[in-house]
Structure formats: C-alpha cells, structure tokens
Amino acid sequence: MSGNSTQGETTSSEFYGEVRLPILSGVEFAELLAFELSARSSSYDVTGTNVNSSFDANTYAIKGEWAPSDQVRVRASFSTGFRAPSIGELFAPQAQTAVQYTDPCTNYGTSGANATVVANCQADGLPPTFTLTSTQASGVVGGNPNLQPEESEGFTVGVVFTPSGTPILEDFTFSADYFSFEVTDAVGSADVNTIVSSCYNSANFSDPLCSLIAGPGYTGVTGSPLAAPYPGPGGARRSAVGVVAGVLLTNANLSTYETSGVDFSIDYSGPTFDIFNSTAQFVAGVDVTYLESFAYQVLPGGATFEYAGTFAQDPFTTTPSSFPEISALLRMGVVSDNWQFNYVGRYIDEVVDFSSNPANISNTAERVMYHDIQAAYDFVDSGVGLTFGVRNLANETPPYVSNNDDMNTINQTYDTAGRYFYGRVTLRR
Numbered sequence: 001m002s003g004n005s006t007q008g009e010t011t012s013s014e015f016y017g018e019v020r021l022p023i024l025s026g027v028e029f030a031e032l033l034a035f036e037l038s039a040r041s042s043s044y045d046v047t048g049t050n051v052n053s054s055f056d057a058n059t060y061a062i063k064g065e066w067a068p069s070d071q072v073r074v075r076a077s078f079s080t081g082f083r084a085p086s087i088g089e090l091f092a093p094q095a096q097t098a099v100q101y102t103d104p105c106t107n108y109g110t111s112g113a114n115a116t117v118v119a120n121c122q123a124d125g126l127p128p129t130f131t132l133t134s135t136q137a138s139g140v141v142g143g144n145p146n147l148q149p150e151e152s153e154g155f156t157v158g159v160v161f162t163p164s165g166t167p168i169l170e171d172f173t174f175s176a177d178y179f180s181f182e183v184t185d186a187v188g189s190a191d192v193n194t195i196v197s198s199c200y201n202s203a204n205f206s207d208p209l210c211s212l213i214a215g216p217g218y219t220g221v222t223g224s225p226l227a228a229p230y231p232g233p234g235g236a237r238r239s240a241v242g243v244v245a246g247v248l249l250t251n252a253n254l255s256t257y258e259t260s261g262v263d264f265s266i267d268y269s270g271p272t273f274d275i276f277n278s279t280a281q282f283v284a285g286v287d288v289t290y291l292e293s294f295a296y297q298v299l300p301g302g303a304t305f306e307y308a309g310t311f312a313q314d315p316f317t318t319t320p321s322s323f324p325e326i327s328a329l330l331r332m333g334v335v336s337d338n339w340q341f342n343y344v345g346r347y348i349d350e351v352v353d354f355s356s357n358p359a360n361i362s363n364t365a366e367r368v369m370y371h372d373i374q375a376a377y378d379f380v381d382s383g384v385g386l387t388f389g390v391r392n393l394a395n396e397t398p399p400y401v402s403n404n405d406d407m408n409t410i411n412q413t414y415d416t417a418g419r420y421f422y423g424r425v426t427l428r429r
Helices: 087-091 115-123 192-200 208-212 232-236
Strands: 008-027 030-048 051-067 072-083 095-100 136-141 150-161 172-188 245-248 252-275 278-297 304-306 310-313 320-323 326-336 339-348 351-353 368-379 384-391 420-427
Touching: 008 087, 030 087, 115 192, 136 192, 192 208, 192 245, 192 310
Parallel strands: 136 245, 310 351
Antiparallel strands: 008 030, 030 051, 051 072, 072 150, 095 136, 150 172, 172 252, 252 278, 278 304, 278 326, 310 320, 326 339, 339 368, 368 384, 384 420
C-alpha cells in the first residue's frame, strides 16, 4: 500500500585538493618515503516536500608509504569521509510492506523462551500456545527528508612483498592489509527480526527499538490505521491476526557500524610463451578476505550486534545478506595481445542465521564454491571483440535457509539463476 506522492531535489558545491610529498628516495633503508594529503569541502541544499534545509561536510585523508628496499613496501592510511543521502532515501513515499520474521512469542510456553520474553508475551495477552497463520510482519518503508550525511573514519595498514632475484618467487607479489572502518549516523533501518527480538527480550519492552513498533494504529502512510488491532493489550503492537504491525523501517540516521579484517593477496605473472601464432602469458592470483568483525548498532545506546559469520539484514541495502568470515577469489588465465581465457573461483564460507530459531529446518547457509570461465577474442583490424562466458559452471544450487521470505536462500549473496551462459559483441569505430 503506497502513501502520498513526494518531490524533492538536492544541489551541491565542492572544493577538493591534494598534494604528494616525496620525502626520501634511493637512499639506504628508504628506496621511497612519501606522503599524500587530501581534503574536500562540500555544501548541500535540500528542498522538496515538507523540507528546506542544508548541510556542510569537510573530510580529509593522510596516506603514507615506505619502501625500505625494492622488495618490500609498507603502506598506511587514515581518512574521514561522508555520504550525502540520495534522492530516494530523502523523498521515497512511505508504503506498507509485509516482511518475513521470527516471532519470539510463538509457542512461548514450550519453546524454552526466557523469562523476559515469556513476561512480555503474557503482557500482550498472548496464550502460551500462541501461533501465527502468517509470519509476515506489517512494516512501513520509505524516505525521510530530514536525513543528514553519514560520516566515517577509516584506517588501513599493510605490506607488499615482491621478491626479486629468487627463482620461482620472483614472479609473485604478496600483500596483506589490515582494515578498520567505522560509519556513524548511517542511513538505514533496523530489520524486523532485530527490532522484534530486541524489544521482546527487554524487560517491560524497555529497549529503544521498541519505539519502532508503532502498532496497527499507525497513520503515517495514508492517514488511516494500517490494520485492526489484536484484542487486549497486544493491540498496541499487533494486528488482529497476531503479527507485529507498524514496524517502522523508514530511513533514519540511526546506526553505527564498525568492520575490521585482513585482505590477503597473491599474484603471479609467469614468463611469456608463444602459442597460436601469438605471445601469451599465464597469470594467476588469489584474494582472501578475513572478516574479523562487523559490529552493527541500530540505535545510539542500543545493543551492538555482531554479524561476522552470520546472515542478516545488510545495513546498506536493508536486504538479507551474508557476512562470511572467509571469502576468496581464485583467478587463473592465459592472456595474449588479442585473446584471453580466464577462470574465476568464488568461495563463500558458511554463515548462520543471526536470528536462528531451533524450529527452523535450516539456520545455516553452507559454504559454497562457484566456478566461472570466460573466453575473449579481439579482431584488431576490424574493431570487433567477442566474449563468451559461463557463470556457475558446475550449476551449484544456493544453500537452503528457512528464514528469508519465500526464496529460502540469500539471493543478494548466492547465485539463484544456476548455470548462466552469456555472450557479448563489442564494436569499435
């Protein structure tokens, strides 16, 4: 159910500058020592339905690199950043939606629910054998014209090792980088499971997230209540069919998240060789990311949720996504001047439902390995390029999980199309 139409626009002006400062070069223990400094100043004006506002943002970055020898390079950076809210985030009309969720009050008398959940379910007037005919909460999505920009801080430090003069190893490059990023005032919304679980697990509905359950009487979409209320005190939060109603999933500057981990890379560029009347080279590499933490705080002062190793609602997209502790890309190919053949292997470690329910058939998305191949040929004289490829060559099926609407998988992360053939023709003039 859609609400009233909206309109709006943003205008911006920016100033940006950067400078590179070479300190040392070609001396003992310092083949290179250099720094980069940059800064940006931005100004935004927002006008539209029920709003006429402005905001400024100033950011900077400091980067440094030091090469004690021609084989080793150390690099580090610290930066601040911001992201202005988009037109959609500002002015999207509010609408009612149905969202799959796990209700903590389902059969709370025998499910092993803790005392706090039991007390809150009883306060709603629900029987111990409470069940639902539908597990889709009534939610409200839409924009917020009063949004402010997100702000961030980031820190990275790493090392690159390029062996030289060593047989076999001299064709390799090794790198490792630690990263840590924090985003505050993040634009987004809490997912229904987080809101409902946190609220019902707090004494007397005291968690700040409880304020996001507006109930069936919410009138912000069309001016009329969303639904008839549940009989008794539960009607403050539940519709007549028993589901949680009026869950506010509209955009807001309400979240903070911090993520950290390590990126590892190995790259190989082999010697050239002659084949098919051309000169080619074998190249390969592997990129591995270890996600140490993805900590998400929905509201200031609220609980912090650790998403690493789970699947949950992505704070960016508001759709369910996986946050594997280990993910990797394996790359191999033979590359020539006018043709190439490449293989890519995509690995995603297993993840567990952040809102696991023992009653679910599956709370775990098993680890997956996808195999992709691609061949390309460039007819240099005619300016025609041909590309053919296959994604998910082995036709790997997406892992089954119970708690994700009707697809029973996490379609933002996994390949739901199966084996996929594609081709492309490029014309150059």
